[in-house]
Amino acid sequence: MTQNYELIVKGIRNFENKVTVTLALRDKKRFDGEIFGLDISLDRVEGAALEFYEAAARRSIRQVFLDVAAGLCEGDELLPETRPCSEARYTIKINSSDNSITGC
Numbered sequence: 001m002t003q004n005y006e007l008i009v010k011g012i013r014n015f016e017n018k019v020t021v022t023l024a025l026r027d028k029k030r031f032d033g034e035i036f037g038l039d040i041s042l043d044r045v046e047g048a049a050l051e052f053y054e055a056a057a058r059r060s061i062r063q064v065f066l067d068v069a070a071g072l073c074e075g076d077e078l079l080p081e082t083r084p085c086s087e088a089r090y091t092i093k094i095n096s097s098d099n100s101i102t103g104c
Contacts, residue, residue: 004028007061009054010037017044021057 010022019042024034040057 005035007058009057012050012053015044018042019044019053021053023057023061 004027006026006028008024008026010024012022013020021040021042022037023040024037026034038061040060042053042056042060045052
């Protein structure tokens with residue numbers, strides 16, 4: 001079963017030497033809210049546009065999702081045949097063109 005998710009930017013806050021981008025993960029099939037929200041704190045870059053911070057936050061959280069997916073498939077204490085999951089079973093795909101995340 002495949003579920004489609006959308007990573008959206010809810011807001012950007014500027015501080016003296018930091019910029020915080022608030023991202024939310026939403027299930028595209030449900031319109032009643034978000035699965036979770038994240039605040040990504042980034043160092044301020046002189047002359048950078050808001051789009052720069054949005055893209056940097058998306059890249060940052062993309063790596064977190066990839067690390068989580070890889071962690072779901074670890075099981076050093078179990079033999080490969082008895083592990084509860086496999087690389088093929090847990091996949092997170094992030095499409096940067098439409099900001100969608102597909103998981104299965």
